[in-house]
Amino acid sequence: MDWLELSPDEWVAVRLSLKVSFWAMAASLPAGILVAWLLARRDFWGKSLLNGIVHLPLVMPPVVTGYLLLLTFGRRGPAGAFLYEHFGITFSFRWTGAALACAVMAFPLMVRAIRLSIEAIDQRLEAAAGTLGAGPLTVFATITLPLALPGVIAGMILAFAKAMGEFGATITFVSNIPGETQTLPSAIYTFTQVPGGELGALRLTLVSIALALGALLVSEWLARRASNRVAGL
Amino acid sequence: MTLQVDISHRQGDFLLETAFESAGSLTALFGPSGSGKTTLVNVIAGLVRPQKGHVAVDGRVLVDTASRTFLKPHRRRIGYVFQDARLFPHLTVRQNLLYGRWLAPREAQKAQLGAVVDMLDIGHLLARRPALLSGGEKQRVAIGRALLSAPSLILMDEPLASLDEARKGEILPYVERLRDAARVPLVYVSHQLAEVARLATDIAVLDKGRLAAFGPTADILPRLDLFGGAEAGEGGALLSMRVAGQDRAFGITTLRSQAGEIVVPRLDAALGTYVRVRLRARDVMVATAKPQGLSALNLLAGTIVSLEAVGDSGAEVRIDCAGETVVARITRLSATRLRLEPGMAVYAVVKTVSVEPAGAMPVG
Numbered sequence: 001m002d003w004l005e006l007s008p009d010e011w012v013a014v015r016l017s018l019k020v021s022f023w024a025m026a027a028s029l030p031a032g033i034l035v036a037w038l039l040a041r042r043d044f045w046g047k048s049l050l051n052g053i054v055h056l057p058l059v060m061p062p063v064v065t066g067y068l069l070l071l072t073f074g075r076r077g078p079a080g081a082f083l084y085e086h087f088g089i090t091f092s093f094r095w096t097g098a099a100l101a102c103a104v105m106a107f108p109l110m111v112r113a114i115r116l117s118i119e120a121i122d123q124r125l126e127a128a129a130g131t132l133g134a135g136p137l138t139v140f141a142t143i144t145l146p147l148a149l150p151g152v153i154a155g156m157i158l159a160f161a162k163a164m165g166e167f168g169a170t171i172t173f174v175s176n177i178p179g180e181t182q183t184l185p186s187a188i189y190t191f192t193q194v195p196g197g198e199l200g201a202l203r204l205t206l207v208s209i210a211l212a213l214g215a216l217l218v219s220e221w222l223a224r225r226a227s228n229r230v231a232g233l
Numbered sequence: 234m235t236l237q238v239d240i241s242h243r244q245g246d247f248l249l250e251t252a253f254e255s256a257g258s259l260t261a262l263f264g265p266s267g268s269g270k271t272t273l274v275n276v277i278a279g280l281v282r283p284q285k286g287h288v289a290v291d292g293r294v295l296v297d298t299a300s301r302t303f304l305k306p307h308r309r310r311i312g313y314v315f316q317d318a319r320l321f322p323h324l325t326v327r328q329n330l331l332y333g334r335w336l337a338p339r340e341a342q343k344a345q346l347g348a349v350v351d352m353l354d355i356g357h358l359l360a361r362r363p364a365l366l367s368g369g370e371k372q373r374v375a376i377g378r379a380l381l382s383a384p385s386l387i388l389m390d391e392p393l394a395s396l397d398e399a400r401k402g403e404i405l406p407y408v409e410r411l412r413d414a415a416r417v418p419l420v421y422v423s424h425q426l427a428e429v430a431r432l433a434t435d436i437a438v439l440d441k442g443r444l445a446a447f448g449p450t451a452d453i454l455p456r457l458d459l460f461g462g463a464e465a466g467e468g469g470a471l472l473s474m475r476v477a478g479q480d481r482a483f484g485i486t487t488l489r490s491q492a493g494e495i496v497v498p499r500l501d502a503a504l505g506t507y508v509r510v511r512l513r514a515r516d517v518m519v520a521t522a523k524p525q526g527l528s529a530l531n532l533l534a535g536t537i538v539s540l541e542a543v544g545d546s547g548a549e550v551r552i553d554c555a556g557e558t559v560v561a562r563i564t565r566l567s568a569t570r571l572r573l574e575p576g577m578a579v580y581a582v583v584k585t586v587s588v589e590p591a592g593a594m595p596v597g
Binding site: 129135230 | 278279280305306307309310311312313315317319321322323332333336337364378379382
């Protein structure tokens, strides 16, 4: 069974993928919750536009999203130049850029899951909290967010899984640099492009499947616990 | 403690236009469904913003459209017990109870958790979650939660409507305790006259968005014209009577007021305490002479004050019994045969009596 053992380079790709996906998920979570809440609970001018922009990466070719990111967040792009000059942050050809690409691609899935669970919350409970003296922020923190927890967890796991599989936008934006931006999908792609890479591709494929399956099981378990709690059991 | 309401609010075809000022410890908003009761409490709570008008509690203005004042619900400190309880499902009973208390300004907190829990008998529920409570238990917790948020007024929107008859009987004593002990005025929405007669110190009768009548319960209840539909026949006199005697051998209690004496099945009440006695007009007969050989025990002597035809066949007789008015609903045929007319001395024969503890009812 020696062929199942990952080479050091392959381990690097696995660890990088986990790191990129975790940060893509964690960094976009606050924005995801905010946007989901805005779409679920507020009416404002430009709501349809916001909804459209959030969902755009879902329907656009990933290469297009990656190229747009390169244009805006590349070293010479408007946002990229600003961030570099003022904060010394660089996205292009760095793992942080990979995380940004994954976050953008996963954002619609995260927002959708959280939004649906916020919409399912009985607004009369929020009104009841209001009559007990809770202002909008307190209502959100003590009623809305805890009750939406199953959806938030589902959104986080979905975003993580999506980030683990992101390929097109990442490779367009930050290329395919081993140890820096070469995530699992990029590594598998590279293996398939070189003679004798079949075994490596197969090993990383198995790792991908295992991680995706694990994420699903953990999310099921967490969501069931959270929804029991929300249902008061 | 006063509640001032003067509002005009249109919702589609429905116009709510009501003004009253109540200082009672329990003001009932009474009327059939669709009469605007819930809209009115939602205006008081701040969940509905009226197009025009003014609402104040104890002089503190909550809404005043003229000066563009509108306090958000969370700044009003008005407790609200909803028809469907609305307990927070993810919190335990204890956390639900303390939710409003935790948010209330410290100096306003009068009610203690222990005292409220004792008053409502919910001590054994504290660790549970709302999903495992019965309907009646949920309502008791909801009442406690509202009370602990240190409100200056508590609104109760048909808190018994979702309960069956047995459960309703379970909750009513707690509402009475709240009315008499908590020193927080209550506004109680109901479409059931029996509930209102038992609980209210004052009644505002709403009909299609308008105030049909407002006044102390004892003045409103005998006005049979106010109560139509399902509640027709529920109206009648409300007397405040004193427990004057207990007869253990026959299991009966004698109640007395200036109107006379009434005998009821044994009441568990001390001599001298006051009780609320409701004499429904349809349970009162009229006799021109003292009846002999009649099983009904309760006779009140008096003189007819007025006689009015009601509907096709009914007649409403008001009898003055030594200063207290008793109302009888009889047929017009009987009234004609007996040649009843104002000024005539008669006996009111009472078939059924419902007795409630008097509590905060104005006595004497």
